[in-house]
Structures are given as structure tokens and as C-alpha cells.
Amino acid sequence: MTTETLWIIVLGCSAATFAWRLLGVAVVRKINPEGAIFKWITCVSYAMVAGLVFRMLMMPESELASVSLPIRIGAVAIAFAAYFLFSRRLVAGVLAGGLSLSALVHWLS
């Protein structure tokens, strides 16, 4: 593709993402934060984010897809185990999970 086309893609994607954010601003100015509609939208955002994270870990389309499912599940389990073992320290969980994935890929595949 030409440089111009690539620039149009980058700017178009930025504008398209910004549109959702702007829609959020428009709604947030009108909504009662104590009300049921606000609570429902909060639940929708939690479900969307959880679905996204689950998809990234368990059904990845990135390079992670080349890592077998048992290795990914094992690394997630190790991460959660380390997280709770070290009194809910995020660093412990993230490091243990990332390192164990690298080690398992290195030794098993």
C-alpha cells in the first residue's frame, strides 16, 4: 500500500475509536450514576473486557496461537497460584505466568 493510504488507515482507525469514546461522553453527561441503566452499562463493560481477556488467553489470533492450549492453561494456573501465594501481588503473578510460558515453550516445543 502507498504511504498515503497507510496514513489514512491510521487516522481513520483513530477517528473510529474516538467515536466510541465520544459517544460514551455524550451518554455519561445524561445518565444518573445511581440508576439501574448505569449499573447495566457497567456490567456490559465488565463482560466485554472479560470476554476480550479470555479470548486473548484461550483463543488467541496473535502469535500466541502457536502455543498449545495446555501450555497456556498451565501458565495461567501458575500465574494465579503465585498471585495468591504472594498475598495478591500482581508482580508475582505476572512474572511467574510470563516466565513459565517462556520456559514451557522453550522446553516442550
Add this chain to the structure above:
Amino acid sequence: MMQTSGRGRVLRKALLDSLSLPAFILLSTMMGFGSLARSTGFAPEMAALATAFIWGLPGQLAMVELTATGQGVIAIVFACSLANARFFPMVVSFIPAMSRERSGFAALVLYAQLLSINSWAMCLKQFPHIDPAYRRLYYVAFALTILGAAVAGTLLGYHVSAVLPRPLVLGLIFLSPLFFALVLSAVSGACERASLLLGCAVVPVAHQFFPAVDLLFTGLVGGSAGFLLGRVPRIGRILS
């Protein structure tokens, strides 16, 4: 509960909290994006600008992946938009949680543009420990720090990631979803927890049947069901 207050202390806390782990997570994640953008033919300044302005990895990945397969501009922009649709409910749920005071339109637009899953999840977690009058300052400082790390990571990945060994690259890509999974596991509230669990349960089905709008479908179905289930007293007690 002791709340952090005062400009200096809140700024210091924002810097410490963002640099302790989230900035590193974004640096490594965006290295992956930078190397992918390079292999697709984007210039380094395009990749950096995409990180700064799109500021949502799933949309950025949709952009480079569809560009690599030679799709038309409209299709690429549309796919990126769908992949980032979560920003609409995220902005609506985040801003009142940050501050009940009325903010001006320009300030709201700034808060919305700086939002990412990382700042959304980490700030919602930290806000109870921060004086409400200083939460907006905390959020902006936190978000700008991780945005800086993300742009740095994009450029770093663009120029150096080809030399990293493959197991290490895979481990780095893995850090970001892992981090969110850990942060989300600590979320409280029956409706919220039900929505998180149902989101995980619904997404494989949604991805199978409606791959283009899987996350929108997951959000609407999982979130609505979680909203209703969390209000059933017996289920609410188990979840919270």
C-alpha cells in the same frame, strides 16, 4: 480507610503505581504491536501515532492484520472500530466512578481519549484509596505515564524485537492478558463478578457464531445476564 491526598502525594502515587507494573506491561505489549506494524509496512511514526491515538490494542491489531491481508480502507477502519467498541461502556462506567463532580466537555473528552483497559482496571482498583478531589489528577498522571511507555514500547518493538528469541517474545505477549485476568479477579460486587464470569462463558460461543461482533455480543448478553443474576439474593451472596 486512609486516602492519599494533596497534589504532590497523589502525583507521586500515580507515578509509582504506573511505573511499578502497568508501564512495563504496556511497554512489552506494544513491542509486539511495533514489530507487527513494521512487518506490515507501516512507518515507525505511523505505528507510534496509532498507539497514541487509537490507544486500544485489539483495534490496533485488527488494523495491522487486515492491512497485511490487503483489505480495503473502509473494511479496515470498520473492523478496528468494532474491535474497540468497548470504549463506549468503559467511558460511561469509568467517569462517574472517578468523580461525581461535573466536568467540562473538553475535560471529559480528554478523560475518554486517555482511557485504556489498563488505566480503567487499575484506577477503579485504586480510587477507594485516593481523596475524591484528587482522583482526576491521579488518573490523568497514571494514563499519561503508561501512554508514554506504550509509545516507547511501540518504537522499541519496531526497531529491535526481531532479535529477541521466540519463547521470550511469546512470554512478553502473554503478560498483558494475564495481567488483566489477575486484576479483574479482584473486582468486587455481585453483578460485576457475575458479568465477568458470564463474559468468559459467552465469548467462545459468540466467537464461533458471530466472529465480527463477538465482543459486542458477549458484552450485551453476558453483561445483561450478569446484571440480572447479581440481583438474585442467593446468587449475589455466593459471588460477593
